[in-house]
Structure formats: C-alpha cells, structure tokens
Amino acid sequence: MSRKIDFYCAWYCPFAQRTWIALEHLALTYNYRETDPYIKTERWLKLSRGTGQVPVLRITAPLEDPLTIPDSLHTLEYLDERPSSASPLYPITERDRVDTRFWLDRQGSSIIAYFYRLLKAQSGSVAAITAEQKMLAGVKDFSQGMSNSAPFFFGAQPTAVDFAFAPFALRIEILLAHYQGFQLPTTGKDWSRYHIWWQAMKVLPAFVATMPEQDTYRKRLLEFYYPYSIGGGQEDVTKIT
Numbered sequence: 001m002s003r004k005i006d007f008y009c010a011w012y013c014p015f016a017q018r019t020w021i022a023l024e025h026l027a028l029t030y031n032y033r034e035t036d037p038y039i040k041t042e043r044w045l046k047l048s049r050g051t052g053q054v055p056v057l058r059i060t061a062p063l064e065d066p067l068t069i070p071d072s073l074h075t076l077e078y079l080d081e082r083p084s085s086a087s088p089l090y091p092i093t094e095r096d097r098v099d100t101r102f103w104l105d106r107q108g109s110s111i112i113a114y115f116y117r118l119l120k121a122q123s124g125s126v127a128a129i130t131a132e133q134k135m136l137a138g139v140k141d142f143s144q145g146m147s148n149s150a151p152f153f154f155g156a157q158p159t160a161v162d163f164a165f166a167p168f169a170l171r172i173e174i175l176l177a178h179y180q181g182f183q184l185p186t187t188g189k190d191w192s193r194y195h196i197w198w199q200a201m202k203v204l205p206a207f208v209a210t211m212p213e214q215d216t217y218r219k220r221l222l223e224f225y226y227p228y229s230i231g232g233g234q235e236d237v238t239k240i241t
Contacts, residue, residue: 005030008047008056010037012224014167015072016055017210021163022079025206026087073104076160089160096154103145103153103161109240110138112168115176116237119228123180132182139172139184143194150193151200158204166201167210171221173198178222179229 007023007030009016023030035044037054048056051070057078059067069078080089090097114135121128142165149155152162176182185191201207211217227233 003059003061006033006058006060007031008033008035008054008058010035010054011212012221013037013054014171015053017167018072018164019055019057019075019079020210021166021204021206022076022089022160024209025089025158025163025204026079028079073164076164080160089163091154091159099145100154100159100161103142104164106138106142106145107161107165107168110141111135111165113238113240114138115168115172116228116233118180118182119171119175119225120231120233120238121180122231128180132180135172136184139194140190143190143197146193146197150196152197158201158206162197162201163206166204166207169198169201171225174218174221175225175229179225 005023005028007019009020009032011034035054035056037044037048037052040052045052047058047068048054049068049070053070055070055072055075057069057075059069069075076089090100114131117131118128118135121131146153147155152158154161172182172184184194186195208214213220225233
C-alpha cells in the first residue's frame with residue numbers, strides 16, 4: 001500500500017535537519033513543506049499535535065487514518081521502524097542500539113543546550129566561558145564514544161547518532177566562529193577523531209542535500225541566527241534536556 005510522506009520543516013532548524021538527512025539517506029519520496037513554526041495558527045498547532053514545532057512527519061495512505069509524528073528523535077525512530085526498512089538508522093546489534101539512544105540523549109544534555117548558551121552569551125562573559133567549557137567537555141565525551149573504526153560514530157556506516165549531531169556540528173563551526181571567535185581544538189587523539197568524523201559528515205550526500213542553495217546557505221544561517229548572538233531567539237533551546 002502506497003504511503004505519502006509530508007515533511008514539515010524550517011530550512012534553518014537543526015532539529016528538523018536531522019529528519020531531513022534521514023529521509024535523504026533512505027532515498028524516500030517525500031513532500032517538503034517549508035513551515036514557519038513561529039506562526040502558531042490553529043491549523044499548525046493541530047498538525048503538529050500541539051507542539052508548534054518542526055519537524056513533523058505526516059503519513060497518509062488509502063483507507064488509513066493519517067499518522068502524524070512530531071519531534072526529531074521520534075521521527076528518526078519511526079523511519080527506522082517503518083515497514084520494509086532496508087537501511088536501518090539504528091545499528092542492528094542490541095548493544096549498539098542501546099548506545100545509540102544513550103548518545104542521542106547525551107547530545108541534548110551535554111552539548112546542544114551549551115551551544116545555544118554560548119551563542120547567546122556576551123563574548124568573554126562568565127556565562128560564555130562556562131558554556132564553552134561545558135560544550136567542549138560534551139563534544140570531547142561524544143568523540144571518546146566513537147568507534148575506533150572510522151569514519152562515522154559506529155564505524156563504516158552513518159546512523160541516527162551521526163544524523164542527529166551533524167546539524168549542530170555545522171552550527172558550531174559556522175555560528176560560533178563568526179559570533180564568538182570560537183573553534184574546536186584540532187590536536188590530540190579525541191579531537192583528531194572528531195574531525196575525521198566531521199570531515200566525513202560534511203561530504204555525505206544526504207547531509208549536503210539538506211543545505212539547498214549552497215552558495216548562500218552560510219550567509220543565510222548567519223543572518224537568521226543574528227538575534228541569538230545578541231541574546232535573543234528561542235529560550236527553550238538553552239534548557240538541559
């Protein structure tokens with residue numbers, strides 16, 4: 001039975017980009033629906049099941065009620081578990097699947113919130129220094145969790161852990177360098193492993209496909225996140241999850 005996939009996304013959102021990468025990696029046919037999640041219309045709130053946030057996947061099929069999945073990690077789980085999944089997003093072994101869920105949670109609790117805190121903090125302030133230290137520790141911990149077999153987190157094939165973090169790795173590289181003069185270390189075993197991973201992710205076709213209009217993408221990201229760099233933007237992204 002044919003299933004139609006509508007993907008509600010905002011081009012700038014790293015959480016939605018996670019889902020977008022997975023859709024591209026799995027070579028699924030989908031309808032991209034650019035959405036402004038800040039406009040909380042009754043229709044959008046109903047469609048997003050009250051979250052008012054992207055990403056949202058809406059699956060429709062003849063003779064079935066529509067299936068609506070909000071939240072980036074929930075969409076990754078759905079895509080991995082969907083019927084006839086030929087390319088799993090989660091590793092096959094039980095241990096690696098457990099580790100996948102651990103590292104997905106770890107990204108939120110030890111890196112992402114501190115990335116946003118650093119982006120929003122006044123350069124050189126106590127808040128900025130604290131956020132930088134916390135984020136560095138989180139990224140280093142993430143790198144230490146990687147397989148010794150390069151290039152991806154678990155080795156030769158990318159999985160949900162890679163897709164979930166790549167959008168934030170991109171923003172760490174672009175936004176923090178521009179607004180905070182910050183760059184991740186490059187020397188030492190842990191940082192060398194991280195950069196091997198990041199170089200592999202940067203050229204992964206599924207990832208590249210989620211950055212349309214490549215010649216202006218960096219500029220548009222910098223423009224969109226400017227309010228964050230002066231302390232504005234969403235507040236909930238700085239909360240520890």
